[in-house]
Amino acid sequence: MSPLRLLFLVLAVWGTLHPLGLIFTWFAENGVSLTGLIAAWRAGWAPAALFWDLVISAIALSLWIVTDCRARGDRLGLLAMPATFCIGVSCGLPLYLFLRARPV
Numbered sequence: 001m002s003p004l005r006l007l008f009l010v011l012a013v014w015g016t017l018h019p020l021g022l023i024f025t026w027f028a029e030n031g032v033s034l035t036g037l038i039a040a041w042r043a044g045w046a047p048a049a050l051f052w053d054l055v056i057s058a059i060a061l062s063l064w065i066v067t068d069c070r071a072r073g074d075r076l077g078l079l080a081m082p083a084t085f086c087i088g089v090s091c092g093l094p095l096y097l098f099l100r101a102r103p104v
Contacts, residue, residue, distance in 0.1 A: 008098035015090030016083075057089045065096055074104055 001009075023037065030036055041051040062081050069077045077099045084092025 002101070005098055005101045008094045008101060011094035012083075012091055012098055015092075015094055016087050019088050019090055054089055058084045058092070061089060061093055061096070068100070072100075072104065074100075 026037060026040070027033075030040075038051075040047070042048045061084055065077055065080055065084075069075060077096055080092045080096035080099060083095050
């Protein structure tokens with residue numbers, strides 16, 4: 001595995017563990033409520049701006065993943081889409097770059 005692919009993999013793992021750790025901490029303090037979590041993200045201007053920034057980035061990344069996978073004939077990269085929407089762009093983008101950098 002090339003050093004660049006290894007770096008993408010490390011970033012995908014970090015982009016999974018760090019955000020999920022914070023979300024689970026929030027759940028431990030506030031109860032498991034997705035509507036409450038989304039309300040907290042939209043509670044002020046700064047978290048709302050970050051929320052919408054990530055939503056728009058996730059949509060753009062997904063469009064690129066679909067287009068790129070179709071052009072390359074490589075369906076494995078599509079696994080990055082659920083990672084993007086279920087975990088976040090911090091996981092989905094490096095995961096896709098990891099998958100894309102492999103020999104096809």
